[in-house]
Amino acid sequence: MARWHEMTASEVAEAVRGGATTAAKVADDCLRAVADRDPSLRAFVNLDPAAARTAARAAGDGPLAGVTVGVKDIIDAVGWPTECNSPIHKGYRPARDAAAVALLRAAGATILGKTVTTEFAFAHPGPTVNPHNAGHTPGGSSSGSAAAVAARLVHVALGTQTGGSVTRPGAFCGVFSMKPSFGLVPREGVKPLSESLDTIGWYGRSVADLALVLSIFDPAPVPKARGRLRIALCRQPPWTSASRPMKANIERAAGLLAAAGHVVAPFGHEALVAPLHAAQETIMVADAARSLCIERMHHADSLSERLRTRLAAGVAVTAEDERGARTVAERARHDFDLLLGSWDAVLLPPSPGEAPATLASTGDPAFNRVWTLLGTPCVGIPYGRGPGDLPLGIQLVGRRRDDAALLGVAAEVAAVLGAAA
Numbered sequence: 001m002a003r004w005h006e007m008t009a010s011e012v013a014e015a016v017r018g019g020a021t022t023a024a025k026v027a028d029d030c031l032r033a034v035a036d037r038d039p040s041l042r043a044f045v046n047l048d049p050a051a052a053r054t055a056a057r058a059a060g061d062g063p064l065a066g067v068t069v070g071v072k073d074i075i076d077a078v079g080w081p082t083e084c085n086s087p088i089h090k091g092y093r094p095a096r097d098a099a100a101v102a103l104l105r106a107a108g109a110t111i112l113g114k115t116v117t118t119e120f121a122f123a124h125p126g127p128t129v130n131p132h133n134a135g136h137t138p139g140g141s142s143s144g145s146a147a148a149v150a151a152r153l154v155h156v157a158l159g160t161q162t163g164g165s166v167t168r169p170g171a172f173c174g175v176f177s178m179k180p181s182f183g184l185v186p187r188e189g190v191k192p193l194s195e196s197l198d199t200i201g202w203y204g205r206s207v208a209d210l211a212l213v214l215s216i217f218d219p220a221p222v223p224k225a226r227g228r229l230r231i232a233l234c235r236q237p238p239w240t241s242a243s244r245p246m247k248a249n250i251e252r253a254a255g256l257l258a259a260a261g262h263v264v265a266p267f268g269h270e271a272l273v274a275p276l277h278a279a280q281e282t283i284m285v286a287d288a289a290r291s292l293c294i295e296r297m298h299h300a301d302s303l304s305e306r307l308r309t310r311l312a313a314g315v316a317v318t319a320e321d322e323r324g325a326r327t328v329a330e331r332a333r334h335d336f337d338l339l340l341g342s343w344d345a346v347l348l349p350p351s352p353g354e355a356p357a358t359l360a361s362t363g364d365p366a367f368n369r370v371w372t373l374l375g376t377p378c379v380g381i382p383y384g385r386g387p388g389d390l391p392l393g394i395q396l397v398g399r400r401r402d403d404a405a406l407l408g409v410a411a412e413v414a415a416v417l418g419a420a421a
Contacts, residue, residue, distance in 0.1 A: 005033040009067045009155040009209040013108070016066030023066040027056035027110050030068045034112070034153045040134065042127040043148040044070070047113035051079035055110050062108035063215060069104055070115040070148045070157035072141075075200070076189040077101045077111050084191050085119045085126050088299045098189025100158060100200050100217070107216045112154050115144030118362060120292060121160055121193050124304035125362055131173060132390050136355040139169030140362030142201075146173040149203040156204045156213055162194050162284055164351075164368025166201035167395060170380040172355035172363065174391030175203045176419075178210045178407070181400045182375030185217050194287035196326075197280070197372055207411045207419075210379065214403060223408035226344070231257055231413075232267035234348040234397075237274045238366050243353030249384040249392045250349055253417055257347075260416045267346055269339045273370050276332055280373040282317055282325035289314030329373050333400070336374050340399055345409045350395035354386030367395065377403040379410040383417045 004012055004026040015021050031049050038044050059065060071077045074084050076094035083089045096102075101111065116126035118141035128143040130136040131151040138147045142159025146169035149157050159166045161179045170177025179201040192198055204210045211222045233254050239247075258264045289296065289311050295303060296311050303311070340346070349367045356363055371378050377398045384392035396413060398406030 002029070004029040005152050007155070008205045009064070009212055010206065012066050012155055013064055013212065017061055021066065023056040023059040023108070023110050024053065026066040027052055027068060027112065030112055030154060037151055038153060041129060041131055041147055041151055043115055043144040043151065043153060044113045045073050045083065045085070045116045045126070045144065046080045048080060052110065052112045055079065059110050060106070060108045062106065063212060064104060065108035067109045067156060068112045068154045069109045070112055070145050070154040071101060072121070072145050072157070072159050073114040073117045074121050074160060074191040075101060075158055077114065079111070080114045082114070082191065084121070085117050085124070086295070086302065088295055088302045094189065096189070099186035101189070103216050115148055115157055117141050118143065119304055119307050120191065120295070121162065121165060122288060123306040123310050125359060129359065130355050130390070133388065136357050136390060137172065137359055137362050139172035139355065141165040142169050143362065146170050146175055146177070146203055149173070149175045149205065156202055156209055158200060158202050160190065161199050161201050161368070161372055162197045163280065163372055164365025167368045167378055167380045168351045168363055168365055170203055171350035171382070171391065171393035174382040174393070176206060176210055176382065177201060177203050177380035178214065179372070179378040180214065180217070180403050181377045184401070184403060192291045194284045194291065196283050196287050199372065207379070207407060207414050211407045214407060218403055220404040222404045222411070226408060226412060229257070229262040229344045229409060229412060230342055231262060231264045232343040232346045233264055234267040234270065234273070234346045236270050236348055236367070236370065241352050241364070241366055242349050243386070245386050246349050246351070246353045246392055250347065250394060253383060253394050254347060256416055257413065264347070272332060272335055272339065275328055276370045276373050277366065279325040279328045280369040282321055283329065283373070285310055285314035286317040286322050287314070333374050336376070337399065345406060346397040348395050348397070350380045350393045354388055354390035354392055371397050375400050377406045379406055381410060381414050381417065381419050383419055
């Protein structure tokens with residue numbers, strides 16, 4: 001029996017379009033995998049096999065034909081509730097798909113179920129464990145989506161990033177991730193946290209899988225072989241917070257790229273990055289206090305203490321401080337576009353190290369905040385292992401609205417590193 005759940009999205013789509021299988025058979029195989037592994041992994045918060053099979057039978061023969069998708073539980077999908085990991089929204093069922101989900105369905109994808117998020121994609125962790133070691137965090141806030149792809153339960157999964165919620169879980173779980181340029185993917189039908197920062201991203205098992213999903217949102221073709229790349233190595237603040245194994249991993253990746261004939265040199269503009277961490281936090285908490293005002297004002301007792309604390313910090317942000325943070329961000333976006341110059345991508349860690357041995361925290365987003373604030377596309381590539389034999393990885397950052405070009409770079413980099421391109 002074919003193990004469709006083990007294959008990449010690209011392989012499945014080709015098989016379904018070519019008549020080798022059907023979307024319904026692929027969904028059945030994935031549902032068996034979920035039934036076998038998810039009771040211990042807990043990546044799914046709402047799984048309705050009947051709804052998934054109905055979705056599979058209705059799937060068309062588009063570019064994502066038969067590809068199964070997990071949807072983070074702040075994103076609406078008809079057939080499943082959207083509960084945001086909060087009792088406040090328990091049982092809420094949307095009347096229509098979020099725009100991103102509707103576009104995936106129209107391309108032939110099968111929605112398999114809703115994946116675990118931290119509370120309102122912000123602070124308090126959900127029950128998902130790391131698929132490589134159940135005592136370690138899978139990262140967050142897109143915990144269930146990253147874990148489900150890593151455990152071969154779905155082929156791709158949607159997440160969101162406001163700080164580091166796509167890139168970091170991808171690194172911790174050892175899967176490919178893409179946080180596209182801010183505004184590229186429509187956010188209609190997504191419970192907002194920060195209108196200034198929220199970005200829908202996704203996970204896959206190869207760069208080709210990431211590109212397949214991108215093609216639904218961006219018609220620009222992914223370039224093929226580019227020849228010699230120019231990669232800027234960014235030892236950004238807080239480089240000192242990266243673990244020794246992660247630093248060594250990044251340096252090893254840079255060395256392999258240089259040995260393959262690509263240009264790798266220091267970015268040299270880390271001063272631009274330093275003040276942006278505080279600006280991102282200020283904007284994020286101020287936005288969150290407004291976005292979650294109903295929950296904060298009328299359902300405070302149903303919020304976790306951790307979330308109440310973060311929202312209180314947002315309420316306390318002064319107008320002057322928020323204006324200052326937004327001014328810093330706007331200037332930095334303009335400067336980064338210029339400083340990237342002829343570089344094809346920036347190379348840096350996706351996280352301080354391997355997934356921490358805790359389920360009470362989703363890890364530190366220090367290596368993600370800046371790029372979310374700048375609105376740049378980011379691709380995470382699994383590469384290397386930490387001292388606990390957990391995944392490490394690298395992160396590539398490109399120009400705003402040049403997402404397809406960054407995936408072209410990522411394919412070449414993955415090939416050099418021996419990762420799936």
